[in-house]
Amino acid sequence: MIRVEKLSKKFGEVTAVDDISFDVAAGEIFAFLGPNGAGKTTTIKMLTTLLRPTGGTISIDGLDPATQPNEVRKRFGIVFQDPSLDQELTAYENMEIHGVLYHVPRKIRHERTEMLLKLFELWERRKAYVKEFSGGMKRRLEIARGFLHTPKILFLDEPTLGLDPQSRNQLWTHVKNLNKAEGVTVFLTTHYMDEAERVADRLAIIDHGKIVAQGSPQELREQTGTDSLEGAFLALTGSSIRDEKAGSADQMRQIAKMWRR
Amino acid sequence: MNAIYILWLRELKRYTRSKAQVIASLGQPLLYLLVLGFGLGPVFQRAGNGSYLQFVAPGVIGMSILFTSIFSGIGLLWDRQFGFLKETLVAPVPRLTVMIGKTLGGATVATIQGLLVLIICLIAGFRPVNWAILPVVLVFMILTAIVFSGLGIAIGSMLQDMQGFQLIMNFLVMPIFFLSGALFPLDNLPSVLSFVTRIDPLSYGIDGLRNVLIGTSQFEPAISLAVLCAVAVLFLALGSYSFSRIQL
Numbered sequence: 001m002i003r004v005e006k007l008s009k010k011f012g013e014v015t016a017v018d019d020i021s022f023d024v025a026a027g028e029i030f031a032f033l034g035p036n037g038a039g040k041t042t043t044i045k046m047l048t049t050l051l052r053p054t055g056g057t058i059s060i061d062g063l064d065p066a067t068q069p070n071e072v073r074k075r076f077g078i079v080f081q082d083p084s085l086d087q088e089l090t091a092y093e094n095m096e097i098h099g100v101l102y103h104v105p106r107k108i109r110h111e112r113t114e115m116l117l118k119l120f121e122l123w124e125r126r127k128a129y130v131k132e133f134s135g136g137m138k139r140r141l142e143i144a145r146g147f148l149h150t151p152k153i154l155f156l157d158e159p160t161l162g163l164d165p166q167s168r169n170q171l172w173t174h175v176k177n178l179n180k181a182e183g184v185t186v187f188l189t190t191h192y193m194d195e196a197e198r199v200a201d202r203l204a205i206i207d208h209g210k211i212v213a214q215g216s217p218q219e220l221r222e223q224t225g226t227d228s229l230e231g232a233f234l235a236l237t238g239s240s241i242r243d244e245k246a247g248s249a250d251q252m253r254q255i256a257k258m259w260r261r
Numbered sequence: 262m263n264a265i266y267i268l269w270l271r272e273l274k275r276y277t278r279s280k281a282q283v284i285a286s287l288g289q290p291l292l293y294l295l296v297l298g299f300g301l302g303p304v305f306q307r308a309g310n311g312s313y314l315q316f317v318a319p320g321v322i323g324m325s326i327l328f329t330s331i332f333s334g335i336g337l338l339w340d341r342q343f344g345f346l347k348e349t350l351v352a353p354v355p356r357l358t359v360m361i362g363k364t365l366g367g368a369t370v371a372t373i374q375g376l377l378v379l380i381i382c383l384i385a386g387f388r389p390v391n392w393a394i395l396p397v398v399l400v401f402m403i404l405t406a407i408v409f410s411g412l413g414i415a416i417g418s419m420l421q422d423m424q425g426f427q428l429i430m431n432f433l434v435m436p437i438f439f440l441s442g443a444l445f446p447l448d449n450l451p452s453v454l455s456f457v458t459r460i461d462p463l464s465y466g467i468d469g470l471r472n473v474l475i476g477t478s479q480f481e482p483a484i485s486l487a488v489l490c491a492v493a494v495l496f497l498a499l500g501s502y503s504f505s506r507i508q509l
Contacts, residue, residue, distance in 0.1 A: 048351050050509050073353035084344035088275050100267040101352035 001026040001153060001185045002047065007056035008209075009042050016042040018209035019056070024202075026152075029179055029186040031200035033193070035237050039209040040189040041081060044157050047187070048078050061152055074102065076153040077146030081161065081189075083138055087131040091122055091141050094130060095148060102149035109148070116144040119174060136167035143171065147178055156188040160195060168192070172199050193230040203229075207237045264354045265362040272333065272366025276373070283377075290325045290378045294318065294385055297444065310446065318382040319474050320443030322375050323405060323467035327441075329374040330406045331434055333367030334413015334500070338420055347509055360414055360504040364497065367410035368403065375402045390476045397473045404489040405466030411496030418503035437463050447479040462492040 002024035009017040017039040024030040034040050045051040047058060049069040058065050065072045085094050092113065099109035117123040120140040130138060139159060146154050156175070160168040176199055179186050190196055196203055197217045204214035213220055213236050217229050224235040276283070298314040298321075305313035340346040349359045379398070389395065416429055440454075441463035450458065458464050469485035472478035478485070 045509065050347070050350060070353045070355070073351055076351075078351055080344060080347055082344050084346075084348040086271065086275075086345045087343060088278060089271065093271075093274070097267050097271060098348070098352075100263050101349065101354055103263075103353065 001028070001061055002030075002187065003057075003059040004043075004047070005057045007043070007046065007058060008054050009039075009046060009051060010054045015209050017046070017053075017206075020206065020209070020211045021056075022204050022211060022214055024185060024187060026185055027179070027183045028201045029176070029188070029199050031196040031203035032187065032189045032206065033191075033196055033203055033233060034189075034206035038206045038237075040206060041157055043206070044078075044155055044187070044189065048076060048155055049073060074149070075151060076155055077149065077151035078155040079139075079142045079146050079157065079159045081157040083142065085130045085138060085142060085145075088129065090127050090129055091117065091133070092126040094141065095145055098145045098148050104149050112148055112150070116147055117141075119178075120144040136163050136171075139163055139167065140171060140174075143175065147182070147184070150182065151184060153185045153187060156186060156190075158189055158191065160190060160192060168195065175199070193228070193233055197229040205233060205236050212236045264352075264358045265365065268349070268359060268362025269366040269369065272363065272370055276370045283374075286325070286329060286374060287377060287381065289328070290321045291381060293324065293444075294321050294378075294382060298385065314382075314385065314387055315475050316446070316471075317444060318379075318385075318387040319470035320441070320467050321382065322378045322402070323441065323463055323470060324438055324443050325378040326371045326375040326402055326405050326466070327409050327438055327463055328434070330367050330371035330409035331413040331416075333370055334364070334410050334415070335417040335420070335426065335429065336367070337363070337414060337417030337504075338423060338426070341421075341509075342423070346507070350507065350509065356505045356507075357501055360501050361497075364407065364410045364414055364500060367413060368406035371406035371410065372399070372402045375406070389474045391473075394473055398470060401466055401469040401473065401485070401489070404486070404493060405463065405470075407493045408462050408466070408489060408496055411493060411500040414500035415496060415503045418500065418507050437461055440464070441467050442479065443467050462489065465489050465492075 005021045007017060007020050008015065020043070032040055032043065042051065046053050047060065047065065049065045049072055052066060060072045061075050063072050063075070086097070089097070095113040095117070096109070099113065104112070114123065117126055120143065122137060122141055122144065125133070125137070130141065133141065143159060160171060163171065172195060175186060178184060188200070200217065202214065202216050203220070204211050205220070206212070213223060215223065220229065220232040221227065224232040226232045226235055294317065298317050302313040305316065310316065337346065350356070420426070440458050440461045442458055443463070447455070447458050447464065447468070465480060465485040465488040468478045468480050469482055469489070472482045472485070
């Protein structure tokens with residue numbers, strides 16, 4: 001479903017993604033892990049047509065995002081690291097805009113919006129403005145929206161950032177159910193290793209723009225001689241703290257960590 | 262077409278729901294109308310130029326359209342800041358479609374704003390010379406709104422954050438307003454100033470409005486219409502080009 005070969009991205013002198021290759025099979029849940037600034041979001045941006053690669057090739061469902069961006073865009077849904085909802089509109093209106101932009105026929109649009117909002121427990125609040133929603137509700141709405149046009153692939157860039165354990169648990173349950181029910185391929189990034197271990201069929205770890213390991217969670221544990229994915233992750237990427245310019249996502253991450261204590 | 266409509270509708274919904282913003286955006290035109298209209302009125306009349314309220318009302322309407330449309334375009338920065346821009350950029354619709362939807366939405370909001378100011382002017386005592394040709398007023402309003410929405414989108418696409426906003430305000434929007442003849446007649450100006458007013462697109466919008474509303478103007482209405490149409494095409498092309506080059 002996704003094939004990446006020798007992909008690279010440079011910003012001036014800085015190489016954000018350095019000659020990476022991996023495959024994701026149809027219907028698979030694939031986790032793309034790495035420390036801050038490792039190149040995860042840059043990779044997702046290239047896969048989703050938001051950035052042009054400096055080198056290498058990408059194939060999404062057999063299509064090249066560089067030459068057929070609109071065809072590729074029809075095939076995926078995405079939940080970004082930072083919110084991308086219109087806060088001044090209602091939950092239903094946000095779904096409606098998405099459905100129209102993705103050419104979902106009116107009848108199907110309304111049926112799926114109702115089904116997804118009910119599934120993510122937002123139907124009762126469909127007429128409320130998004131600015132009145134909690135962080136967890138906004139995240140659920142974004143994921144529901146990502147599924148609206150029945151994509152073949154769903155990209156989730158740190159979807160549980162800043163959520164409490166209950167919301168995280170509920171969110172992954174829904175994603176896994178929809179993955180099974182609709183056969184959607186899921187490509188996710190997360191900083192929570194327990195989540196990756198729980199939901200991912202396979203994963204790749206990226207560090208300093210290069211993929212340092214890939215395989216199933218069990219294969220990575222065996223490869224590193226550790227008993228948890230977090231142990232494997234630290235063994236592969238080291239335990240030193242990475243310097244990175246703090247963005248809004250990092251600030252949320254800090255808040256989330258404080259909350260979890 | 263549906264995508265253009267839904268993005269146009271979004272702009273309208275955001276405008277109608279923000280009642281505080283609607284009221285606040287009427288404050289400035291009202292201030293100009295009352296303070297300048299009544300304050301400078303006697304001086305203007307003594308100079309033999311007739312009623313200043315009659316003269317300044319089309320200028321204040323033009324000002325309102327300028328500010329609303331250009332800020333609506335620059336509002337792209339908010340979409341960038343709050344993430345909605347990403348949602349539209351990864352959608353399977355051409356960027357030109359997104360840009361047109363947003364421009365038309367901004368232009369519609371600015372035209373409504375212009376009509377509201379016209380109503381305020383009428384309440385304040387302004388009287389058009391011919392009520393029958395009021396639809397032509399709408400044509401000038403819409404064209405002026407499209408011109409500056411296109412320019413706003415072009416600027417909004419190029420700015421990365423809010424820091425450039427003040428720069429645009431001081432060195433582009435305010436000069437466009439003050440050099441347009443909104444507040445003073447364009448005849449008998451020094452040659453340099455006269456040249457600058459003639460390359461300011463708002464001059465043609467306000468002059469066209471003035472022609473239709475009070476029957477006096479510096480340029481032929483047909484010339485004003487032609488210039489506005491040409492600049493609208495130019496700014497829409499510029500906005501479209503800038504929007505197509507956005508990278509997040």
